[in-house]
Amino acid sequence: MLTIKNLKASVEGKQILNGLNLEIKPGEIHAIMGPNGAGKSTLGNVLTGREGYEITEGEVSFMGQDLLDMAPEDRARMGLFLSFQYPVEIPGVPMVNFLKASVNEHRKFKGQEPLTAGEFLKLMREKKEMLHLDSQLTNRSVNEGFSGGEKKKNEIFQMAMLEPKLAILDETDSGLDIDALRVVAEGVNALKSPERSAIVITHYQRLLDYIVPDFVHVLYNGKIVMSAGKELALELEEKGYDWIKKEFA
Amino acid sequence: MTQTLINKKAVSEKYSELYQVNRSTLDQGSSPVLNRMRDIAIKRFEQQGVPGFKNEDYKYTNLERVFGKEYRHIFEYEKVDVDLNEVFRCDVPQLDTYTILLVNGWYYARNKQLEGLPDGVVVGSLKQVANEQPELLENYLNRQAALSDDPLVALNTAFAQDGFFMYVPENVKFEKPVQVINLTRAQEAVFSTQRNLIIAGANSEAKVIFCDHTLTSSECLGNSVTEVFVGDRAVVDVYAVQNQNNKSNAINSVFFKLGEKSNLMSGVASLHGGLIRNNLLVSMDGENAEANVYGMSFTDKRQHVDNYTNIQHNQANCLSNQLYKNVLDEDSVGAFTGRIHVARDAQKTNAFQRNNNVLLTDTAKMNTKPQLIIDADDVKCSHGATVGQIDLDALFYMRQRGIGEADARMMLMNAFAHEVVQEIRIEPLRDRIDELVEKRLKGELGKCNNCDA
Ligand SMILES: Nc1ncnc2c1ncn2[C@@H]1O[C@H](COP(=O)(O)OP(=O)(O)O)[C@@H](O)[C@H]1O
Ligand SMILES: [Mg+2]
Numbered sequence: 001m002l003t004i005k006n007l008k009a010s011v012e013g014k015q016i017l018n019g020l021n022l023e024i025k026p027g028e029i030h031a032i033m034g035p036n037g038a039g040k041s042t043l044g045n046v047l048t049g050r051e052g053y054e055i056t057e058g059e060v061s062f063m064g065q066d067l068l069d070m071a072p073e074d075r076a077r078m079g080l081f082l083s084f085q086y087p088v089e090i091p092g093v094p095m096v097n098f099l100k101a102s103v104n105e106h107r108k109f110k111g112q113e114p115l116t117a118g119e120f121l122k123l124m125r126e127k128k129e130m131l132h133l134d135s136q137l138t139n140r141s142v143n144e145g146f147s148g149g150e151k152k153k154n155e156i157f158q159m160a161m162l163e164p165k166l167a168i169l170d171e172t173d174s175g176l177d178i179d180a181l182r183v184v185a186e187g188v189n190a191l192k193s194p195e196r197s198a199i200v201i202t203h204y205q206r207l208l209d210y211i212v213p214d215f216v217h218v219l220y221n222g223k224i225v226m227s228a229g230k231e232l233a234l235e236l237e238e239k240g241y242d243w244i245k246k247e248f249a
Numbered sequence: 250m251t252q253t254l255i256n257k258k259a260v261s262e263k264y265s266e267l268y269q270v271n272r273s274t275l276d277q278g279s280s281p282v283l284n285r286m287r288d289i290a291i292k293r294f295e296q297q298g299v300p301g302f303k304n305e306d307y308k309y310t311n312l313e314r315v316f317g318k319e320y321r322h323i324f325e326y327e328k329v330d331v332d333l334n335e336v337f338r339c340d341v342p343q344l345d346t347y348t349i350l351l352v353n354g355w356y357y358a359r360n361k362q363l364e365g366l367p368d369g370v371v372v373g374s375l376k377q378v379a380n381e382q383p384e385l386l387e388n389y390l391n392r393q394a395a396l397s398d399d400p401l402v403a404l405n406t407a408f409a410q411d412g413f414f415m416y417v418p419e420n421v422k423f424e425k426p427v428q429v430i431n432l433t434r435a436q437e438a439v440f441s442t443q444r445n446l447i448i449a450g451a452n453s454e455a456k457v458i459f460c461d462h463t464l465t466s467s468e469c470l471g472n473s474v475t476e477v478f479v480g481d482r483a484v485v486d487v488y489a490v491q492n493q494n495n496k497s498n499a500i501n502s503v504f505f506k507l508g509e510k511s512n513l514m515s516g517v518a519s520l521h522g523g524l525i526r527n528n529l530l531v532s533m534d535g536e537n538a539e540a541n542v543y544g545m546s547f548t549d550k551r552q553h554v555d556n557y558t559n560i561q562h563n564q565a566n567c568l569s570n571q572l573y574k575n576v577l578d579e580d581s582v583g584a585f586t587g588r589i590h591v592a593r594d595a596q597k598t599n600a601f602q603r604n605n606n607v608l609l610t611d612t613a614k615m616n617t618k619p620q621l622i623i624d625a626d627d628v629k630c631s632h633g634a635t636v637g638q639i640d641l642d643a644l645f646y647m648r649q650r651g652i653g654e655a656d657a658r659m660m661l662m663n664a665f666a667h668e669v670v671q672e673i674r675i676e677p678l679r680d681r682i683d684e685l686v687e688k689r690l691k692g693e694l695g696k697c698n699n700c701d702a
Contacts, residue, residue, distance in 0.1 A: 048649050049648075049649075050645050051641070051645070071648070071654070072645060072648040072649055073648045073649075073651050073652060073653050073654065073657075076648065076649050076650055076651040077651045081649075082649050084646065084649075087646070088640075088642045088643050088645075088646040089643075090640075090643045090646065090647070090661070090664065091664065092661075092663075092664025092665060092667050092668060093643075093647075093660050093661065093664045097660070098647070098650070098652075098660070101652050101656065101660070102647075102650040102651050102652055105650075105651040105652055105653065106651050109651070141664075142646075158650065162650070162651070
């Protein structure tokens with residue numbers, strides 16, 4: 001589904017990704033862990049096409065297509081979703097308009113008719129119920145005045161609405177209490193299917209109690225320096241990253 | 250044909266001469282209530298002349314260039330060769346208004362008779378009412394405008410002959426909005442001097458929507474003055490939709506005088522137009538009055554929109570809210586000067602002002618200048634101005650959700666403008682303006698109407 005080969009990227013002349021390799025097959029869940037500043041968010045940004053990053057080397061293919069050549073909206077429509085580490089507040093753009101535009105763009109891309117107002121509201125209601133989302137949130141502007149937890153839940157809600165092929169969750173668990181964490185995990189698990197995959201970027205083992213990864217990778221200095229099964233997450237939780245830093249300095 | 254006079258003195262003298270030569274024509278057919286103001290006014294104009302950069306209030310707008318061009322002046326009503334009622338039909342859905350047409354500043358002679366006006370309400374031509382019922386104007390005409398030291402207001406007073414007049418007697422709730430459609434229509438460059446007067450008696454209600462259009466592509470210059478008297482406890486809405494061609498230049502000075510416990514809503518949307526200068530002056534002359542003053546502009550190419558507001562808090566316990574928002578594209582230039590003066594005895598004043606601007610290119614330019622003069626001690630005043638670019642983080646967030654770049658930009662700009670649009674108190678007008686703004690942003694707005702001229 002996603003193949004990253006020797007990816008190198010820099011920001012403002014500073015190299016952040018240093019030859020990163022990663023292969024994700026349909027149905028797999030990959031956890032990416034690593035110290036602050038390792039380049040985890042940069043990877044998410046580069047994959048989704050955020051401006052400001054210069055790709056100096058490497059290739060990325062997604063669903064058999066050259067990802068790096070595509071506009072961000074086309075990547076999204078193909079089924080690539082990023083749950084932002086810091087979701088953006090957009091005053092004046094109502095959640096409903098935003099989501100409707102988003103859902104219908106995805107449908108258009110697949111050659112489907114746009115949803116009618118009734119169908120859209122029904123879909124929204126279902127997903128809100130599934131995630132126990134405060135139903136008032138969709139009456140507000142996108143993320144405006146949302147608490148940290150509400151913003152993260154809103155990301156998962158959008159993911160549930162869009163049903164992406166590959167979801168990248170960038171520290172969606174940070175700052176969440178245990179109930180919210182469960183909701184986030186439920187949202188991700190509900191999407192689990194043999195065709196869908198996820199990259200879960202996290203600092204904490206606890207999310208991985210709910211979302212069980214097939215692989216755990218350690219990202220350090222812009223490279224994946226270690227990959228193993230889910231037991232690696234436990235080890236990292238216990239020992240921290242210092243030993244990694246020493247070994248791969 | 251058009252010859253540009255660069256010399257300020259020469260430019261100003263041109264208008265003095267024009268006045269002297271046409272003095273008797275101006276007086277002919279005009280009421281003494283208009284004629285008696287002229288000589289003093291032209292002197293006041295001559296003292297300062299056309300404002301140049303040295304005039305602090307006009308420092309962002311060079312008027313010598315537009316005033317220096319040659320225009321045809323219209324000192325007598327000119328018959329219109331087509332039926333404008335047919336040519337112009339506003340298609341604002343569900344907006345049931347009384348529609349009045351003015352052409353080049355003159356009240357159109359074939360305006361339809363207005364049916365079902367509330368008792369005592371007068372809607373019509375300033376010239377006609379001044380001749381037939383001068384007592385209606387007596388205590389109002391030029392009472393606010395004369396307090397101004399703006400030479401262009403004086404110039405209007407010197408040349409004023411006609412315009413829109415409305416009188417709503419006390420206690421009359423005039424619910425249906427009056428839509429005043431100002432058309433500029435001429436083969437060649439014309440100069441128009443329009444003088445409007447709106448009087449809302451105590452405890453009355455009135456709503457007026459001014460729509461400015463050009464029906465021809467020739468260059469033109471308008472210098473209009475509008476005085477609005479809002480009686481005690483009266484509620485008045487005045488909206489302006491400016492949608493002239495980009496060769497037209499307009500200076501609009503609007504004076505509001507607010508009585509006790511009165512409530513004003515003023516909204517100005519500048520969509521198209523070459524050079525627009527809006528002067529908006531509010532004199533809060535009764536306690537517990539409220540003024541809501543909103544504006545927005547969308548400019549591109551070499552458009553120039555300059556909004557100047559002056560809110561005078563003369564009495565205690567009044568509230569003023571100002572919000573102006575501008576979206577500037579390409580090489581356009583904008584300016585906002587917001588002056589608030591709280592007089593010495595105007596305690597418990599609340600005066601708020603905000604000006605937010607988005608520049609879409611590196612070459613667009615915005616000047617913003619708040620001016621707060623506070624002579625009372627127990628007041629709440631705030632002002633804030635921002636000049637920024639479109640929020641790139643928000644843009645990316647939306648694109649990451651599959652929304653195309655152009656649509657995402659549009660949604661962001663609409664959101665930006667909507668904060669102003671949502672304040673409009675006439676719902677169908679609000680919806681229509683939302684639509685117009687969207688069309689304007691998409692570059693689809695040529696004209697906002699069904700007019701096929
Ligand atoms: N826009 C940017 N400008 C400058 N430096 C950046 C930018 N984005 C990220 N960086 C730098 O890149 C490195 C990796 O950042 P990031 O990918 O956010 O790390 P992580 O998500 O693993 O904590 C950090 O040193 C960070 O300071
Ligand atoms: Mg990060």
